[in-house]
Amino acid sequence: MQLARADLLKAYRTMALIRVFEERVQREMSSGDIPGSTHLYAGQEASAVGISMHLTDIDRVASTHRGHGHSIAKGCDVDGMMAEIFARATGICHGKGGSMHIADLDKGMLGANGIVGGAPPLACGAALTAKLTGSGAVAVAYTGDGGFNQGTTAESLNLARVWDLPVIFAIEDNGFAEATASSWAVAGDIVVRAAGYGIPAERVDGTDVFAVHEAAGRAVARGRAGEGPTVLHITVPRYLGHFSGDADTYRSSAEKQAMRSERDCLKVFRAKVVPAGLIDEAELDAIDAEATAAVEGAVVAARAAPRPDPATVATDVYVSYP
Amino acid sequence: MPRKSFRQALNEAMRLEMRRDPRVFVMGEDVAGGKGASGEQDAWGGAFGVTKGLLAEFGPERVRDTPITESAFVGAAAGAAMTGLRPVVEIMFVDFMGVCFDQIFNQAAKFRYMFGGKAVTPMVLRATFGAGTRSASQHSQALYPLFTHIPGLKVVVPSSPYDAKGLLIQAIRDDDPVIFLEHKAMYDDMGEVPDGAYVVPFGEAGVLRDGGDVTIVAYGRMVGRAMEAAARLARDGIEATVVDPRTTSPLDIDTIVETLEETGRLVIVDEAYPRCGMASDIAGIVAEEAFGLLKAPIQKVTPPHAPVPYAPELEAAYIPSVEKIEAAVRKAVGWTR
Amino acid sequence: MSAAVTPVRMPRYGMTMTEGAVARWLVTPGETVAAGQDLAEIETTKITNVETAAVAGVLRRAVVEAGRIVPVGTLIGVIADAGVPDAEIDAVVATQSALVDDAADTDAGPVDEVVPVGALSIALRRTPGAGSSDTVPVVLIHGFGGDRDNWMFVETRLAAERPVLALDLPGHGASGTEIGDGTLATLAAAVTGLMDTLNLPRAHLVGHSLGGAVALAAAAARPEAVASLSLLAPVGFGPEIDGTYIAGFLAAERRKDLKDILGRLFADADAVERRMIDDVLRMKRRDGVPEALATIAAALFPDGRQAVDLRADAASLACPVAVVWGEADRIIPIAHTEELPTGFTVTRIAGAGHMPQLEAPAEVVRALRDGFARAGA
Incomplete structure (x- = not known):
């Protein structure tokens, strides 16, 4: 636990913000004001936060359909994200992308991605840019236990090793690819598979932001030092269904209850820092309240924001098109 | 003006742009050839020798051999383009884009739109296409309509060495993802090509011949056949205008319609499949926008709705021939209500 | 037969x-x-x-x-x-x-070549012509935005008497795009430098529009190298020029825009066919050409006016000077012929615009031959 107090506070603040954001989106889905569907990150917060604590804006992350947490952790504007999810003109993508395509290239967030296994090749490309320009940046490919089975991931692991790309494959294993258990769908072992490519890999408890932070620190250092890729197999709970309309009947309520009581990264964090006297309980409660207020503000602003002008339906397709 | 092959024109385009812009690099399977082997390190220069010699000038960082993993390196090209580089990727055969189609049409093509206009993805995917080399169904297709269908992509099908160089330079300088298709039977075609850099813009058709009786629209290798048919027809007093749109997306429909104001008859020659191909696309647009100019039904000259065959006799029957183009023109010119 | x-x-x-x-x-x-x-x-x-x-x-x-x-x-x-x-x-x-x-x-057809002249590279076409080894050749210099093909209707006819050399000015045609400061002196030095490189001690210089001014400047700088001067609608004899043409030529990027602009060159705007437009676009789309043309335009035609007055230089020339002008010229007014130095012969061509060598080649050839004859070489 080598983190400075400011870093500890920041880690908790970001995790709390993601949690509140996701639970609020889940609630707002039923209001009917959010079109389409969303895939929520609640329960997985320590993963994105533990990794992003090592990253700056020059480092790139490519994300998944479950991308809100990655976006917030990478510094995307919460108001813009909420407005996007509400499909407003003020959204971070002007209402053209929605939940599954939130991106902010200036923040190094290369986009949530609607295609499972979409991120690894893109992150390899961002890592190649870093390598060819000598920027010292790294790239993170987020994918899940489902995405790890995709051919794109297999090809990317191979390419990243062959080219020694500074890329971190963050495999967030939440136990389920949609409604199918990873215990059934993933053959063998993710860490062992990575080893087959000659890529250093470790399994990390994704409810413990300290553990993620430490493992990610090793991976990022390896990348920045020109030592190539790393695989982090991060086990996390998925509190909610695969998507916002998922009745989630394939998991028992006991299992879901246990998940929340025993595998909550916010509680794990408190259990580590409060007894150790690093941060007061009250201070953390205040951060929770701030997060709630911030998300409330984002929702109010999103609801009040204008909807996109139908005349923009075919703009932004090309940079130029005669 | 110096005469150069199609292959040499393309090589020059990449070489000049790599000299001009350090962000430009090429990658693909065996674009150098010999990586990790004990012998020559520029053994192939691509499966068709188009990138030959680039390794010596630009080195292995900018001339990157890849494993045979199209999804990974095409997706990586998209990621590299989105983060500031300008990759030029070689896919040996357009047919192979089947294995990395997601990277092209769900990723690269859509970043800009999905991200509300913030992304710029300047990448070029070069691939060979086309029948005529006895390569059968998985190495011979003319798949440009597939990519034309996708908003966000630009699609180039050059028909001459001059155009090939100027269009490839434009493609590399372009800020949108470009699919650049080279007919594999045309690499040794010769033509006048200036030494320096120049561009041929997208969305501007070339008019290769002016004639008052019929407009023949053709792409790629079919342009030469259209020109030959036009020369034959001229002996019988039938004068054809031959239009090569050069790019399927954007499509210069204006020039086609402009020529129809004089000719009133349209024959479209397309090496792609007949359904949802360029012939049907152009026919549809012309029927919609210029119906009043037409004096005869639009004629399409395409292969049958069948994969490309192997046997020479079958392949000859498959590809639109000069005779078929001629016959279509005669049908259009001779048509009476 | x-x-x-x-x-x-x-x-x-x-x-x-x-x-x-x-x-x-x-x-x-x-x-x-x-x-x-x-x-x-x-x-x-x-x-x-x-x-x-x-x-x-x-x-x-x-x-x-x-x-x-x-x-x-x-x-x-x-x-x-x-x-x-x-x-x-x-x-x-x-x-x-x-x-x-x-x-x-x-057989003895035209030969295209590119010749280094100092830091420049000059493209040219030589048409081997009739005459003996001491017959003075003719050098053809096109105008702003033009190229040697502007002479395509007169080259062969002139070659019946003497060798013909049609060059591309720097920044034009197939010549290099290096043009230095783009001033008249630089362009004239390119022409005389080319003659030196090719071992042509003397030539009849024929210049059209901007090329006319270049020829005149070359003759003023190197009088011994110039047997006669023929100027077709030359720049340098008054401040007026069609600024819309210059600006439009620089700006036009597409066929349609350029067609309207090039139409101004001719008495009959419909004379411009697609290939002429395509060729000009091809030239403009070469790297460096737009910049070169803009530099020349800025040096010689700022604000849509002619910046260089060559009338004093013209008056001091010793060689015969023939001036040819289309009466329907919309680029440089034919009124500029009204105050020419004495001794200049003037041929006014009815029905021709700014491109008499393309619009009325037979008359132009006749006027050029008369001019060469007056030099007695």
Whole structure:
């Protein structure tokens, strides 16, 4: 636990913000004001936060359909994200992308991605840019236990090793690819598979932001030092269904209850820092309240924001098109 | 003006742009050839020798051999383009884009739109296409309509060495993802090509011949056949205008319609499949926008709705021939209500 | 075939022409023609030109009817004496109409080359002409935004008397795009430098528009190198110039925009054919050309006016000077001919615009030859 107090506070603040954001989106889905569907990150917060604590804006992350947490952790504007999810003109993508395509290239967030296994090749490309320009940046490919089975991931692991790309494959294993258990769908072992490519890999408890932070620190250092890729197999709970309309009947309520009581990264964090006297309980409660207020503000602003002008339906397709 | 092959024109385009812009690099399977082997390190220069010699000038960082993993390196090209580089990727055969189609049409093509206009993805995917080399169904297709269908992509099908160089330079300088298709039977075609850099813009058709009786629209290798048919027809007093749109997306429909104001008859020659191909696309647009100019039904000259065959006799029957183009023109010119 | 039978073939005008159409026969078969008489209108993809009879005789056959496009070198007609029997004429037609005789282009035809001149590279086309080794050659210098193909209708005719050299100015045609400061002095030095490089001690300089000013500046700088000066609608004789043309030429990026702009060059704006537009666009799309043209325009035509006045230089020239101007010139007004120095001959061509060498080549050739003759070389 080598983190400075400011870093500890920041880690908790970001995790709390993601949690509140996701639970609020889940609630707002039923209001009917959010079109389409969303895939929520609640329960997985320590993963994105533990990794992003090592990253700056020059480092790139490519994300998944479950991308809100990655976006917030990478510094995307919460108001813009909420407005996007509400499909407003003020959204971070002007209402053209929605939940599954939130991106902010200036923040190094290369986009949530609607295609499972979409991120690894893109992150390899961002890592190649870093390598060819000598920027010292790294790239993170987020994918899940489902995405790890995709051919794109297999090809990317191979390419990243062959080219020694500074890329971190963050495999967030939440136990389920949609409604199918990873215990059934993933053959063998993710860490062992990575080893087959000659890529250093470790399994990390994704409810413990300290553990993620430490493992990610090793991976990022390896990348920045020109030592190539790393695989982090991060086990996390998925509190909610695969998507916002998922009745989630394939998991028992006991299992879901246990998940929340025993595998909550916010509680794990408190259990580590409060007894150790690093941060007061009250201070953390205040951060929770701030997060709630911030998300409330984002929702109010999103609801009040204008909807996109139908005349923009075919703009932004090309940079130029005669 | 110096005469150069199609292959040499393309090589020059990449070489000049790599000299001009350090962000430009090429990658693909065996674009150098010999990586990790004990012998020559520029053994192939691509499966068709188009990138030959680039390794010596630009080195292995900018001339990157890849494993045979199209999804990974095409997706990586998209990621590299989105983060500031300008990759030029070689896919040996357009047919192979089947294995990395997601990277092209769900990723690269859509970043800009999905991200509300913030992304710029300047990448070029070069691939060979086309029948005529006895390569059968998985190495011979003319798949440009597939990519034309996708908003966000630009699609180039050059028909001459001059155009090939100027269009490839434009493609590399372009800020949108470009699919650049080279007919594999045309690499040794010769033509006048200036030494320096120049561009041929997208969305501007070339008019290769002016004639008052019929407009023949053709792409790629079919342009030469259209020109030959036009020369034959001229002996019988039938004068054809031959239009090569050069790019399927954007499509210069204006020039086609402009020529129809004089000719009133349209024959479209397309090496792609007949359904949802360029012939049907152009026919549809012309029927919609210029119906009043037409004096005869639009004629399409395409292969049958069948994969490309192997046997020479079958392949000859498959590809639109000069005779078929001629016959279509005669049908259009001779048509009476 | 008897010596008195002369085949008429589809001519080649300029390097890019591969075929042409007989737009209209101006003589009916059976009519007698004089050498040099207008014979037929030939329509190329660039512009329409009138082909004149090479010999006197009777137009016995018009083999290619009006409207047909045929390759360069194709037999289009037969001129012969009235006494040659029809059977002989028919035999010529029968044996030759399927042949494409391009020999004139391959034998002593024009040669394109690129020559380094100091830091510049100058593209040129040499047409080996008649005359002895001491015949003074003619050097043709095109105008702003033009190239050597602007002379395509006059080159061959001039080559009947003397070697012809048509160059591309720096920043134009196939020449390099290095143009330095783009001033007249720099462009004139390119021309005299080219003559030095090619070992041409003396030449008749023919300049069109901007090329006229370049030729004049070259003559003023190196009078011994210039036998005579022929200026077609030259720059340098007054402040007026069509600024819309200059600005429009620089700005036009697409065929449609450029067509309107190039139309201003001609008395008949419809004379501009697609190929001419395509060729200009090709030039403008070479790396460095737009910048080079803009530099020249800024140096010589700032704010849509001519910045350089050469009238004093012109008055001090010792060599013969012929001036040719189209009466319908919309780029530089023909009024500039009104205050020319004494001794200049002036040919005003009715019905021609700013491009008399393309619009009225026969008259231009006549005026040029008169000018060369006055130099006695």
